[in-house]
Amino acid sequence: MKLDLEAVEEAAKQLYIQALKVLPDDIKEGFKRLDASETDPTGKSILATMIKNIEVAEETNNLLCQDTGIPIYNVTIGRGVEMDGHAMKEAIRRGCTRATHEHPLRSSVVHPITRENEHTSCGRRVPVIGIDFSDAENEVVIEMVPKGSGSENGSFLKMCIPAEGVNGIKAFVVDKVIEAGGRVCPPTIVGVGVGGTSDLCTKLAKTAAGRPLGSVCEDPEGAALEVELSDAVNSLGIGPQGLGGDSTAFAVHVETAATHITMNPVAVNIMCHSARRARATFTPAGVDFGF
Amino acid sequence: MAHHEITMPCTEDDVRKLKAGDTVTLQDWLFGIRDATQIHMFDHARETRLDLAGHAVIHTAPNAKKVPVSNSCPAGYESICIGTTTSMRMERFTRPLMEREGVRMIIGKGGLGEDSRAAFRDLGGVYLAIIGGTAALETTWIEQITDVYLDDLNPESLWQFYIKDFGPLRVAMDSHGGSLYDKVKETGQARRAEVFAKMGIGG
Numbered sequence: 402m403k404l405d406l407e408a409v410e411e412a413a414k415q416l417y418i419q420a421l422k423v424l425p426d427d428i429k430e431g432f433k434r435l436d437a438s439e440t441d442p443t444g445k446s447i448l449a450t451m452i453k454n455i456e457v458a459e460e461t462n463n464l465l466c467q468d469t470g471i472p473i474y475n476v477t478i479g480r481g482v483e484m485d486g487h488a489m490k491e492a493i494r495r496g497c498t499r500a501t502h503e504h505p506l507r508s509s510v511v512h513p514i515t516r517e518n519e520h521t522s523c524g525r526r527v528p529v530i531g532i533d534f535s536d537a538e539n540e541v542v543i544e545m546v547p548k549g550s551g552s553e554n555g556s557f558l559k560m561c562i563p564a565e566g567v568n569g570i571k572a573f574v575v576d577k578v579i580e581a582g583g584r585v586c587p588p589t590i591v592g593v594g595v596g597g598t599s600d601l602c603t604k605l606a607k608t609a610a611g612r613p614l615g616s617v618c619e620d621p622e623g624a625a626l627e628v629e630l631s632d633a634v635n636s637l638g639i640g641p642q643g644l645g646g647d648s649t650a651f652a653v654h655v656e657t658a659a660t661h662i663t664m665n666p667v668a669v670n671i672m673c674h675s676a677r678r679a680r681a682t683f684t685p686a687g688v689d690f691g692f
Numbered sequence: 693m694a695h696h697e698i699t700m701p702c703t704e705d706d707v708r709k710l711k712a713g714d715t716v717t718l719q720d721w722l723f724g725i726r727d728a729t730q731i732h733m734f735d736h737a738r739e740t741r742l743d744l745a746g747h748a749v750i751h752t753a754p755n756a757k758k759v760p761v762s763n764s765c766p767a768g769y770e771s772i773c774i775g776t777t778t779s780m781r782m783e784r785f786t787r788p789l790m791e792r793e794g795v796r797m798i799i800g801k802g803g804l805g806e807d808s809r810a811a812f813r814d815l816g817g818v819y820l821a822i823i824g825g826t827a828a829l830e831t832t833w834i835e836q837i838t839d840v841y842l843d844d845l846n847p848e849s850l851w852q853f854y855i856k857d858f859g860p861l862r863v864a865m866d867s868h869g870g871s872l873y874d875k876v877k878e879t880g881q882a883r884r885a886e887v888f889a890k891m892g893i894g895g
Contacts, residue, residue: 443862447823450823450826450829451823451825451826453826453829454823454825454826454827454828454829457828457829457832458828461828461831461832463772463773463827463828463831464755464772464773464775464827464828465825465827465828466773466775466824466825466826466827467752467753467754467755467773467774467775467776467777467827468775468777469755504772505755505757505772506755507753507754507755507756507773507847508847509753509847516728518846518847520846549825550777550778551777551778551801551802551824554778554781568891568892568893568894571891571893572888572893575884575887575888576884579880579881579884582802582803582873582876582877582880583801583802583803583824583873583876584778584780584801584802584803585778585802586778586801586802586824586825629891633887633890633891636883636886636887636890637879637880637883637884637887638876638879638880638883639876639880640876641823642801642802642821642823642824643802643803643873643876644821644862644864644872644873644876645872645875645876645879673824673825674825675825
């Protein structure tokens with residue numbers, strides 16, 4: 402299969418707009434689940450408003466949240482795909498710029514030192530474009546995540562030492578959820594990276610935060626940690642928007658990687674309740690849009 | 693837990709009546725500010741021709757479309773999506789906003805800190821919590837972008853909105869030292885110990 406770059410550009414534009422307007426079904430189901438179990442009146446009323454907002458966004462064809470985020474495109478390339486990788490990245494940038502100009506969207510991206518905004522949602526090394534490979538034949542998947550700043554500012558890394566053990570990891574996660582409080586727009590998905598190098602650990606936390614609700618860590622040790630930590634953070638009483646309640650997180654997701662004998666890194670990356678993502682799958686039959 | 697309908701601008705008396713846990717719906721006027729707006733106003737000493745005295749400011753930076761000036765878009769902007777950002781980054785600007793500009797209400801998400809609590813108590817102000825991430829709904833409470841200043845900072849300009857039935861918002865920090873975040877914080881600390889014990893973690 403030869404990857405059509407015009408289709409990539411168009412998809413990069415459509416995905417950004419779609420992600421900002423329609424939440425994936427698993428997140429909508431997550432809201433229903435929390436709404437059914439929330440016991441705090443304030444928490445329950447806040448969840449009701451969030452659910453109402455999802456409906457209003459779809460009815461008025463509007464953005465769920467004003468924060469257009471930092472655009473992230475995760476590209477997964479299957480086998481037998483013929484493509485010009487550099488040109489593909491350029492096509493994604495063009496699509497991202499077009500979404501910003503043509504919708505139009507607020508460009509939330511600035512130079513880190515001058516703070517200048519090019520009003521394209523692009524800048525140096527942004528959009529963030531991640532590249533990975535799969536064994537699927539004749540398939541390219543592009544996932545788009547507009548990552549909001551409120552929750553991205555709830556990102557933490559600690560290079561624990563082996564003597565701190567897994568308890569050091571658990572304590573760090575619980576303490577960071579308390580520290581983040583209402584600032585990260587709970588109910589959240591708490592992404593946790595365990596192991597690897599510092600950069601891989603942080604990347605794992607981001608991957609975990611972006612996983613669909615209901616998915617489980619492939620590593621059984623990570624999966625067990627997910628259950629224990631989900632229960633722990635939802636016992637803290639932080640609640641929706643940090644104003645009290647049971648619904649602090651939809652879930653805690655964990656991703657693991659092997660690490661060094663002298664290392665024990667843990668990272669936290671948080672996804673707000675506007676857990677937006679959209680996906681385009683390119684095959685010889687055409688482009689299919691989903692979540 | 694009372695509900696209050698307040699037409700802006702308001703007085704110190706109006707604000708002093710509000711207690712943490714009450715709800716408020718605002719009418720008529722609202723101003724939008726954000727990080728860069730306040731950095732430029734207070735760190736770079738830029739003044740504004742917009743009078744904020746007795747008004748409410750919301751921590752925002754809207755998605756707005758540039759259009760020709762008309763009766764419905766007097767500032768040359770049409771509102772697309774207006775929501776609220778995390779307040780805590782702007783904590784150090786609460787007191788100067790109140791002292792220099794006369795602001796009475798700050799609307800945001802996630803809460804403010806101890807300096808703001810003191811400023812609200814000393815000068816007569818409140819923090820109103822809106823529900824973050826519900827911008828599609830919030831946009832329906834805004835009738836018009838009526839004016840804009842410091843627009844070189846766009847989207848972090850100083851915006852003036854004409855609003856209708858903006859709320860209900862929760863009084864999360866009042867002018868008497870009351871804060872809804874205190875109780876959640878206390879609960880969190882108490883439960884932390886229980887959670888750690890359950891997981892077999894000391895300390």
